[in-house]
Amino acid sequence: MILFKVVVFVFILIFALVFAYFNLQSVKISFFNFSYELPLFLTIFASFVLGFLIAYITTGIKSLEWRRYSERIKRALESLWTGYPDRARGEFSKLLDNEETVPLYTRSMEELGREASLYLQKYSRGIVETLIAESLFKEEKERAQDLLEKALGKNWKNLRARRLLRSIYFLRGEGEKAIDLQRKVLQDSEKALKTEEKRVLASLLAEVRGAEALDELENLPYTPASLSVLCSHAEGKDRRKFAAKMFAEGVQNETLLAVVEKNSLTPEIMEEVEEHTEEVHPVVLALLYLSVGMYEKLESLKDSLPAPIRTLIDRGYLEDRECYRDMFSLIRLLECGKCGKEYARYTPVCVNCLSWNRLKIIGGS
Template identity: 30%
Template structure:
């Protein structure tokens, strides 16, 4: 490598000497009141030097600032990797470009007061993660005032609206998210919108809402909502066909669990349920028959279910008031849905209020 550098230096010197030898002719130079003669090569070198100095003076301050940013980033990242959060904050605070990393450090230390003073939308996201909804919502809205297509702010406001029970507004935000999101996230965001529309149907009961939800993405929730909607329209054949379709997608257990609160719907589906008993979980069947008071059917399943459900069934079938009261208490403790974060829920929700992740609940029976 040294030989290459030496050869390159010799080549430059040789080229310079050739340039001097070929451009030693004197030329007249005029500048204001000055008038004189100088070799051509000197004039060219002076011009090049002046051009270099102008560029140097223009870029040098920026380079110093950039080096400072890089140094702070390097030292801050090193401290963050080693777990020294306060040291990391000290470096990240020196430049506004490093605010997103500063947010991460402040989030780990739960320094909410400092996060409120930051401009980065990531600080609002961290406040949301700490379940400070009002503060996060205010910062997200402020971000949208200057950047209407800020995906982080739109997602944050969608989540906050849903948690507040403002499903219609959450749907509006999610429609904007779906238009802006990247290709890798498209399918996931379609599912989120579908389940939001299914939740919205529970309040507005509009046929179009249920149909749009199911057409957008097939999930247990969109299946259940669309089935109920079809029965409400007295389209029994269509509803039955749709229920049978859920078996093709292997979603029958989740769909039936979501329909447990809908006794009229379960009654109308009994022919299909009995015909396809072998494809339905024994626990789900037990819960359906208990719900409908079909105790003769329950007795045939008692030996095939876990102890908890066996006890629950026996208490429900008891003729003693005390035991039936215990059965209701047992039923209130039945949390069939579990998120990947470990929290269990009695009712299905597309957004886990604990970890704020979408579509992570699974049926645990």
């Protein structure tokens, strides 16, 4: 790199000397009542230097502001991540005119056990509205929806706001709105996230449109929600094919719980389960046997079931299907892989953190 700079400098110097040699004649420069005669090459050289200096000074003034900003951000982040939240709060508070720093300021306030006061009218990129919506969607979904819609009104490119709004639409029963918004999210997402967003679309279509979306579901990545529709409503041999897919994808327990929840068990599903009983969680298997009235097989699973279910079996309540269903509905078999919230029933979206397709079987408690 140094050699390259030396070569460039020598080239420029030689060019300047050659230019000076061929331009020794003088030119007359007038300014008000003063006149001067200067060599042509010196005049051009002086003009070049003056233009360079003006550009350099202008750029320097702008870069000075950015340098101060970056130094302050660096100090604030270092303080925040090394356990000095009050010091970080002080630095971030000087940067609140920059909307992108507000979430970090809020984080430092949370570390201090305090709540940040924010003025939405001050900002124009929708980041603050998204931040507030994230903090209150559990208690006030309607207000969170309103904030997210305002955020997107300011900046439609805010994918974080679109993803949150999609999930809130779904939880509030506005499934078609959620699907339409998810298609736009998928279109604008980064390449690394395309597959994940397709999975979200598949789950949305399965939950909202069900069998009506079969053709589209076949061309999307598989999820427990979409497989529960495909292996129950596809035609003929395709049902068995999709039933096998849930084992191949490793989501058989979650898919089977979704199937039972929708009361859409088919002979093809049970045939596939019978060939892979060792891969199905005992409680899920027991729930399947209960749903189709295979009580003798339920008895054989007794030792691997939770204590309340074993008690019912021991007392001879095998054929009291409603009693069993009520008992199974109290067993938390699923857990969100992101936030850890436990569930008794399968759902594609976690109501606690709004993550999609993250529920996994954990056991029973």
